[in-house]
Amino acid sequence: MSVLSFLLIALQPVNVFACFLGAVVGTLVGVLPGLGPAAAMALVLPATLKLGPTAGLIMLAGIYYGSMYGGSTTSILVNVPGEPASVVTTLDGYAMARKGRAGAALAIAAIGSFIAGTISVIALQLFAPLLARTALAFGPAEYFALTILGIILLSNLTGKSRLKSLIMILIGLILSTIGIDPVGGVERFSFGSVSAQGGISFIAITTGLFGVAEVFSLMSEEKKDLELASVRFRELYPNTEEIKRSIAPIGRGSILGFLIGLLPGPAATIASFASYGLERKLSKRKEEFGHGAIEGVAGPEAANNAASGAAMIPLLSLGLPFTPATAVLLGGMLLHGITPGPLLLRDRPDVFWGVVGSFYLGNIMLLVLNLPLVGIFARIVRVNPKYLMPIVLILCLIGAYHDNNNFFDVWVMLASGVAGYFLRKYDYEPAPLIIGLVLGTIMERSFRQTLIISRGNLSGFWESSLSATILILALVFLILPILLRLLKIFKFGNSKSILNK
Amino acid sequence: MTNINKVIDSIIILCFGCFYLLYNTTYPIDQLNNPGPGIFPFVVGSILVILVIYQLIKTLKEPPSKRKLKDSFFNFKFIKGLLTEGQKPKPFFLGIGLALYIFIIKWIGFYISTFFFVIFSSRLMGAEDLKKPTVLAMGINIFCYLLFNVILKLSFPRGILF
Numbered sequence: 001m002s003v004l005s006f007l008l009i010a011l012q013p014v015n016v017f018a019c020f021l022g023a024v025v026g027t028l029v030g031v032l033p034g035l036g037p038a039a040a041m042a043l044v045l046p047a048t049l050k051l052g053p054t055a056g057l058i059m060l061a062g063i064y065y066g067s068m069y070g071g072s073t074t075s076i077l078v079n080v081p082g083e084p085a086s087v088v089t090t091l092d093g094y095a096m097a098r099k100g101r102a103g104a105a106l107a108i109a110a111i112g113s114f115i116a117g118t119i120s121v122i123a124l125q126l127f128a129p130l131l132a133r134t135a136l137a138f139g140p141a142e143y144f145a146l147t148i149l150g151i152i153l154l155s156n157l158t159g160k161s162r163l164k165s166l167i168m169i170l171i172g173l174i175l176s177t178i179g180i181d182p183v184g185g186v187e188r189f190s191f192g193s194v195s196a197q198g199g200i201s202f203i204a205i206t207t208g209l210f211g212v213a214e215v216f217s218l219m220s221e222e223k224k225d226l227e228l229a230s231v232r233f234r235e236l237y238p239n240t241e242e243i244k245r246s247i248a249p250i251g252r253g254s255i256l257g258f259l260i261g262l263l264p265g266p267a268a269t270i271a272s273f274a275s276y277g278l279e280r281k282l283s284k285r286k287e288e289f290g291h292g293a294i295e296g297v298a299g300p301e302a303a304n305n306a307a308s309g310a311a312m313i314p315l316l317s318l319g320l321p322f323t324p325a326t327a328v329l330l331g332g333m334l335l336h337g338i339t340p341g342p343l344l345l346r347d348r349p350d351v352f353w354g355v356v357g358s359f360y361l362g363n364i365m366l367l368v369l370n371l372p373l374v375g376i377f378a379r380i381v382r383v384n385p386k387y388l389m390p391i392v393l394i395l396c397l398i399g400a401y402h403d404n405n406n407f408f409d410v411w412v413m414l415a416s417g418v419a420g421y422f423l424r425k426y427d428y429e430p431a432p433l434i435i436g437l438v439l440g441t442i443m444e445r446s447f448r449q450t451l452i453i454s455r456g457n458l459s460g461f462w463e464s465s466l467s468a469t470i471l472i473l474a475l476v477f478l479i480l481p482i483l484l485r486l487l488k489i490f491k492f493g494n495s496k497s498i499l500n501k
Numbered sequence: 502m503t504n505i506n507k508v509i510d511s512i513i514i515l516c517f518g519c520f521y522l523l524y525n526t527t528y529p530i531d532q533l534n535n536p537g538p539g540i541f542p543f544v545v546g547s548i549l550v551i552l553v554i555y556q557l558i559k560t561l562k563e564p565p566s567k568r569k570l571k572d573s574f575f576n577f578k579f580i581k582g583l584l585t586e587g588q589k590p591k592p593f594f595l596g597i598g599l600a601l602y603i604f605i606i607k608w609i610g611f612y613i614s615t616f617f618f619v620i621f622s623s624r625l626m627g628a629e630d631l632k633k634p635t636v637l638a639m640g641i642n643i644f645c646y647l648l649f650n651v652i653l654k655l656s657f658p659r660g661i662l663f
Contacts (some may be wrong), residue, residue, distance in 0.1 A: 079656055084602075088516075097517075152538070163552060163555070163556055163559075164556075166552060167514060167549065167553060167556070170549040170552070171514075171517075171549070173545045174521055174542070174546065174549065177541065177542045177545070183536040184537065184538050186528065186538040188528060188538055188542070189521075189524065189542075194511065215595070216596070218593040219591040219592050219595060219626065220592050220626075248509070304536065366600035385626060386623050386627045387623060387633065387634075387637055389626055390618070390619045390622040390623050390626075390637065390638075391637075391641060393613060393618075393622060394618075394641055394645070397602075398601070398645070398649070398657075401657075402649075402655055405606065407603065407606075407658075410603050411603065414596075414599055414600060414603060417599075418596060421592065426507075426510040428510075442637065443541075447541060448536045448541065451533055451536050452534065452535065452536070456532060456533030456534030456535075457533075458533075
């Protein structure tokens, strides 16, 4: 049988149904904060046993990438990220919604996700074994260098004070040290609290910093009467200019997201932040970022979808899950008697290509599902805040509680909300704190592992050519803005003295 | 943002950083070839303290703002303005309400406490009567029950009734 005939396995009625169900559940899971794809996949795992291996895995995969589509919806509409990977979408997506362009933001997010998802599936098909081997070349020193590069690149995410962003990243790194130490297993900074031993819940912090803090901020703004003029159908969707401005960011986000997605860890989240930073740097309209730049939605949404597609490569070709969701997918495969790895393609090509084929199908389904709903979702923004904000608060609470079924996380959410409110008053952006929180564990683990491997020798951090290259890049990005500023001052000083003469 | 407020926010973060470093002394740093659990927090905490001190010095070197101490954070009028909107209490009371709501969920259950909290928060945010907030509260409870209990099989804390 040819590859095409295996891909067409995905079009069998039972597989189409499984894909559709997975996509719907995944979108719903993505919309609701706190209910991650891993938890949803674990919940439906027993049900997939009745469907058979191919259909069951197609459904699980549908939940996985469906959640990436859904995560942007609440980010754009109410500034509450449904998934960690959608945090950065709140920066410009929500600003667009407040300007009445929620529909355009949602549509571009859906279209960008579709294109990026399709690109990552094609790349998966073509490059699976080669790319997985490259990802395995990253050791602790390379990972540490990558986290340093990430921090420096993303420290100027919002374009405001770089110093304040760095301070927030460091606070995020500090928060990531709460709980069990990732190398030695020592309990740290929990102050005797059993609930804090597992660390600070990411969902609790993000729902607090973004959702709850936003509600507090809205309450302290001057009340304006909401204009309830009718919105014409064609205004719900992106205009020609917005589409034109989104094309390049979607392309760049897809490639960047795919490459980052090959690495273990919260790749989708990191990819979305990296894409945002890149788009901001390349944009000719930097001042729009943070105030409703369409590039700030298109790029990150493409990146996070591409990263989730790329995460399937090490799973399918090497049997290595790099994220909690792919770990559940691996569990599902084992339950169905499928062993992913180098022999999967040879022994069960129907499963391998069936799952790959379902990605194409699932992306189309998600686009078809999400685009018509844009109009309905866009109207949610126009609901009066006195009715909408209580719903937001309840959703944030549910999300924080169900992460670990623990009230401690709910209190963390409230504390983050209060802190987020005051941080905004003092011009500190919360997004960099999330970067620190996400990167903290990886950074510490790779830092200490590098020291152990190199026996305390600091040169271990730049011994390999790959880590040295990454560190040099990080240094360049650190010094470049300072040099450019000095150059500007020098040029300005020169032109001033010429004018005086 | 006045200079004095910038100074105060730097001092708060500096205190946080110093406390973190001080508490971290309870964890061993050990040797470089076998780094202990205290090494990474020490490095991060130290960098934070250095950056905040730099920010503080930079702020102190700026030209003094025209606004005086009486308009700063520690002035009661400023605090009141920060916490309330005009004559109506807003963020502060919402925060208190949210804390109470979280506290009582364990005792009286999710659905009852959510019902009262939605009405309270909706009224606080400007709802004029009780009818719409009550309908909203009931709607949220029904939605949560159907979606989370029935479809997703996720339970909420139960109280004295349900």
